[in-house]
Structures are given as C-alpha cells and as structure tokens.
Amino acid sequence: MLTLSIGSKERPGFPLTKNTALSSGMMVEGPNTQPIPQIRGEIKEFLNVPGTKGWLAFKGHIAYGSFTDNGWQKDFVQPGQYFTKDVLYHSKSLMLRLGNKEKLPLEFEFGLLMASQFGGDQYLKLEDGSTENVLDMPDNLKAYWKAFFPQTGGSDTPEGEQVNVEGNMLGSWNFALNYYLGQWEFRAYLEHYFEDTSQMFWEYGRWKDGQIGLEITFPKNRWITSAVWEGLCTKDQAGPLLFDSFWGQFPEYQISADDNYYNHYIYGGWQHQGMGMGNPLLPGPAYNADHSISFRSNRVRAHHLGISGQPSSEWGYRMLISFARHWGTYDIPLDQQRKQFSSLYEATYTPKWAKGWSASAALGLDRGNYLGNSTGGMLTIRKTGVIF
Template sequence: MNKRITIVCMLLGVVMTTTAQTELRTETQVTASAGDHSPLWLNANHYGLSSIERNSGYLRAGIFHEADSNRTREWRWGYGADVAVAANFTSTLVVQQAYADLHWKKIRMTVGSKQQPMVHKNQELSSGSQTFGINARPIPQVRFELDWWTVPYTRGWVAFRGYGSYGMTTDDRWQKDFTQGHDRRTEHTFFHTKGGYLRFGPKNITFELGLEMGCQFGGTIYDHVSAPKIENDKGFKAFLNALTAQGTDKTDGNYLNSEGNHVGSWVAKLNIDQEKWNLGLYADQFFEDNSMMVHIAYNGYGSGDEAFLRKQSRYFCYDFRDALLGAELKLKAFPWANDFVVEYLYTKYQGGPVYHDITKTDGEHITGLDDYYNHHLFTGWQHWGMVMGNPLYLSPIYNTDHTIQVKDNRFWAWHFGISGDPLPGLHYRLLTSVQKGFGTYFAIYPEPRNNVSMLAEAAYHFPATSRWAGWHVKGALGMDRGELMGDNFGLQLTVGRSMWLNKKGKENRQ
C-alpha cells in the first residue's frame, strides 16, 4: 500500500478512537478601521493573530484534543493544529498552533507552538503580563510543566508549580523584510523560559509568589553597528548559560553581562474566595538585570590595574518604583456585571537615568538605563513585531523607520476592564486604558504623549438546543485617541463554529 495512504489511514484511526474528546473549530474575522492603524484593543492580546493595518481579516480552522479531558488516567495525551489564512497580516499563512501534549500525573510535556495563558491575570480584561503575555505569536518549543503539587508534611497549606522550555523564534523572514537593511535583525534565535510559583494558605484564602524568566540567545545577528555579522554560541554551553543566566556576549569585552537577552518578573497574588465574591490583588515587577531583579548591584571594585577586581564589600541599591499593580473583583451572583479589573502600570524608573561602567580612574558601577524590552544585540522582547509582554509598551511593528525597537517603554498607565453575562449565551467586555508616554531614556519625547484606548465587545453563543448550536458571533468597537497611538476608530466582526466529532463529545469531556 502507498505510504501516504497508510499514514492517512493511521491518522484517521487515531481521530476515530478519540472522537469523544476531539473538537473542530472554524472562525472568520474582519476588521475595518479609520485612522493610521486598527485600534489597540482590536489587535492586542490576541496571541499575535491580529494586524495593526486598518483593514484586515482571516479564515481560521483548528482541531483540538485536550489531554485533560480524562483526568482519571495517569497517562494522557492531546494535540492541536490551528491554521489561518490572513489578509494584511505579517504573513498570509499563519500556523498559529501546532503541538502535542503528553501528561503523566501532574507533569506535562508540550512539543510545538501552543498558546499559553497568563499567570495570575484575567485573560480578557487585564492589560497583560510584563514578561509572558498573550500579545505575540506562540514560539515553537519543548516545554515541561509541573501542575500544582502539594508539598508533603504541610497539611495542604503549601504547593508548588513550575515550568521550563527551550525553543526557536520564527520571525526571521519578517525581520529581514521589515528592517530593509536599516536596523539590526536576528536569525535562528533560541528562546528559553522558566518559572516557579509557591502557594500558601487554605483553599479560600491563598497567597502566591513566583519568579518567571525568559531569554533570547544563540542565532546570528546581522547589521550590528560594530560588526556586519555576529555568530553567537549555539552549543550546549549556550543553553546552559540561558538556564543559569551566566556567560557573556561576544561584544562585552571587560564589561561582562549574562549571555543573551535575559528578562523576567517577580509576580505575586493574594486571592480571597468567598461564597458570593472573589477578590484578587496582584503585582508584576519586571526586570532586565540585577538593578530591578534584586535591587542591589555590586559596586566595590578597585582602581588602576585592579579596576575589574572585587576589592571591598560595597553595593549600590535601587528603588522599588516600577511595577504593574492590579485588582480583580468577581461577583458570583450578579451576572450583569460580574468581573471588574483595575491596573496601574509604572515603568519610568528602570534603575535610574545613569549607567556607568567602571574605569581605571573611576570605580563607580551604576547599572541604570535598563531600556525595557530592548537589547544592545538582540531585537528585544518581541516576536513578529509584537511585544511578548504587555502591549502598552509600544510594539516595534508600529515603527515607520524600519527599526525593531520599543520606542515607548517609559510610561504610566491606568487600565480598567468590566465584563458580564446579562442574558444566557450573551457575554460582553469593556476596556479602557489611559496612558502617558515619555519615550525611552535614549530618545525622550520633547513633550509627553498621551493616549486613551477603548474597547466595547459583545459575543453571543447560540444555545445547544437551537439549529445554530455551536455557532457564535462577536462584534467589537475600538478607539484610540492621542499622540501616542494616533486617532483610530475600528469595527471588528467575528463568526465561528465549534463541532464535536461525536454528538456525545461535550458530555463525555465533562
């Protein structure tokens, strides 16, 4: 028998044996806008499946088998394939997700591109996490994750979860087309993530504290100011340095940094769950180096020939200013408005306005000017032009000078979100962000730039008893006003359908 026919038959056999948990999803979306771009909240936090162009759209189809559909088994598996054909996007064919999951008890391994939700934040109302947000396309990677594991001998009061991954970015061609030789770009860049979280307390009142970190490393850098091409280390040591934040970049010289572009966040959340309401208070403090990670940096070097030697116990301390602070209130018995989010984001400090390396005549070592989401070698914390963290940082895709840089990373912002379910099947959300941007330390705006971005969105899921069962329709209005994003107004319409390969699929999954 022909090999292709054999493979197809095998795949069909797998699908037929898992129809009770396999879901088919199709969706089409159209966006029409007036202004310079589509409004911020019509394109942000869509896992990168969006466009800043005024008019755009896509056709999307996917098949998913969730590994968690049968929690009674120790070994479980799942998969997902999610593809879109788009117009006026960064690419016409978008492989949004393509992954396989393997679970054993509380351990999961994921291979491929998969949309990972934010930690501690509401997925549709929050402005976004600062390190691992939902604003950019997923990166293909091998990821290991441990679900909440209760620490022995703590009577259930302490639990731990964590994850780690290695992968490679996929925007090489886009970077080359976007820069057009005007700015540095990277190819075959490796990607690393890791995170760990501790949870304390009983079920109704808990406190979580976590550390999450990411790194871009390896690959080839083109059009750098000091060299036309830089080949970074791609061997085992580079992967180890990404894990441990050690090593040094080839361009560092005497002023050593950890190899690659390391970023991360300290995150915390207090959760109070009561019969009629739930309150969550959370914080997300971003960092690029020790000045904001531990707020202390060594500053006790010698002088002269001993300028790079540690000679005394002397340190420089940095303030606690930059952070995302948020609160979420859920009202369980009031469907008309049952979820409220308010967030305040401040990023102006960044370790202070001074960076000074030690010299033979001046031993002061001050590591300010962190320049969030940017890097002196790599193209910064972005993928396909969209920042991989919070979209209130102005993504490089907005730049008209062909540079892959975040040009507004010093700002303050207030963000508000409300959602509700006033009728069966009807869901809405409202978002408002008020922002004042100051540019960067290296390119300060002559005058601060203000911005207001708003979204009004409503979605209706047809009931299971109707002839339109499985269909949903969603409409949204978005608006930007101000000097930062420009004046934009847009409409967005989404129509989709979910189908189970077996009529009992939904019931069997539950």
C-alpha cells in the same frame, strides 16, 4: 499534572494567573504576539506538596524554542540598520502557593519568571539590500546552559556580554493575595519587572516599576460578573545614566541605571514578528516609522480597566479601556509627553437552540498622539465540539 508540549501555543498569564479576558497581560510574556515555537515541560496547575495537607502547592515550567521572524526582520529594517537571525529562546518559572481556602479563606502566591534571547547572528543591511554578518553568538550546549543558569559570556562574545550575562535576560517577581468572602472573590497581584541583577534583587526603584492589579468576582450579579483594574509603570528603570561610561571602567563603584526595558544592543528588542512580547501597552517595533527593531517608548505609565457581564443566559459582554502616557527612552526621549487611549467593546450571543455555537461582535478604538487614531471591528462565529 506534568505535561509536555511541542509547538506554538498561547499561554497567557503564566505563571501568575490573571483574568485572560480582562487583563492587559503579563509584562514579560503577554498575549500580544505570535507565541514562540518551543519544547515545554510544565505543571500548569498548582500541585499540592505531599505531607502539607494542602497548605503548600507549586507549579512551574521550563522551555526552549526558536524565534521565527528571520524574514520579517530582514524585510522590515532599512539599509544601515541591524537585525538578527536564528535567535533562540528560553524561559522558566516557579510559583508557590501558601494557604488552604477550604480551612482559611486566604491564599498567598509568589514566584519567579525568567526568559531570555540567546544564540543567533547579527546582520547589517547594506544599501543594495544585501546583508553582512557582523556577529555570531554562541549556540552550543554551553549556551543553552548559560541561558538556564545566567552567566557571563566567554571570549567568543562581545565585551558587554563578558561583564554582564550572555544573551538578553529579563524576568519578573510575581505576588498575589486571594481572599474569599462567601461567593465574593478578591485578588490583588504585583508583577515586579527586572532586566538586571540590581532590579532582580530589589536594589533600586523597589516599588517604582511594575504592574499592580485588583480583580473582583461578583456573586449573583448579571450586569457585572468580574472587574479588573491594573496600574503599570516602567518610567523609573533604576534612574537615568548621568554620564557616559564603559562597563567596568570604575570597578570600585556599582553603577546601575537606564535599564532600557525591552531593548537590547544585540537582539534589538524583546519582540517577535514586530510585536512586543510583553505588555501590549508598550507597543513593539512594528509601529516604528524609522523601521528600527527597538521599542521607541519604554518609559510608560498606564491604567487599564476591564469589565465583563452576563445580562442573560444567552448574552454576555466585555469592555476594556486603557490610558497610557509615553516619555520615550532615556537615551532618546520623545519631543513631548504623548498620550494614547485604547478601548474594546464586545458582545457575545450564545443561543440555547444551537448548542456549541456562538457569535460575537467587537469594536476597537485608538485615540491619541503617540500611535494616532484608528478604528477596527471584528465579527466572530464560533463552533466548539463536534461540528456535525
């Protein structure tokens, strides 16, 4: 049950299992960007705890890696803007499952996922295209330990790190409830996203930000085999910061607001190669007209619907529809509320006479006044197994 992998590999929906074909993806690590090369030890599937007779199981992982977008960042930013190089990566998770569906058709899952950017160097791009090193973050063994067990930064880090934690830390609490009724399967889940200890320990905006979802698997229904609905909100972020202050200026008060999801004053944003590493309904820096490495709009409310079916033994389809409203950030709000509609329509043909072969055609449509209008298509021919 324990595996070790080295390299860049897609791992969508871990540790909280979501329908990878229909879901919009996780908020911390979604399917939206090139995976980070890493060394990763994990228990991929739930492993029963000995002595619990199948009523308690767990899974989890620990990983260290490195971002590979040094060249992209340097080329993307404009003179006068900052970028980072040689940034390191860490993530870990632990999920527990209570229940034994062979004896009771109900299961409860809960656990924690945490990830971070640490180490690396920050640069300023100059007018002549050259760069100036302005900050070196620690990348020694102590930095690896602080990424695993979040701690305040030392004297070799900026003051903001010394009163918070070293590096860009983020994560989510994950919950799921599974109910089995004959051949019907119902799954409800919640991902509570956080960027600091106040949201991590549910002190502010307890139910305001996060993703909720419902998945239904239909029995003996060829037109609709599975359906997923998800609601996403990142609009609250522990509320706006009502006045300017510096960390620790008022030690007698606890001030937590304007968490500025996915953005960081050293690392720019929670992104890789310009694409957001979290949920794709929050577009990453690659879409920024000003070429800044940050999320232009992280205050979002969205609905997502995914439906799949298998009308015949050879034909299948998938449909994804998302609608998002954007407000920008607390610091730089958009000039008006902006809206974006995105959709995907895909049909797949798997002929019985050509074992292992399949072909699919997909159409993607974007319409709205945030990212604008675009249309794309894809034709895929796939062979699995031995080619000859």
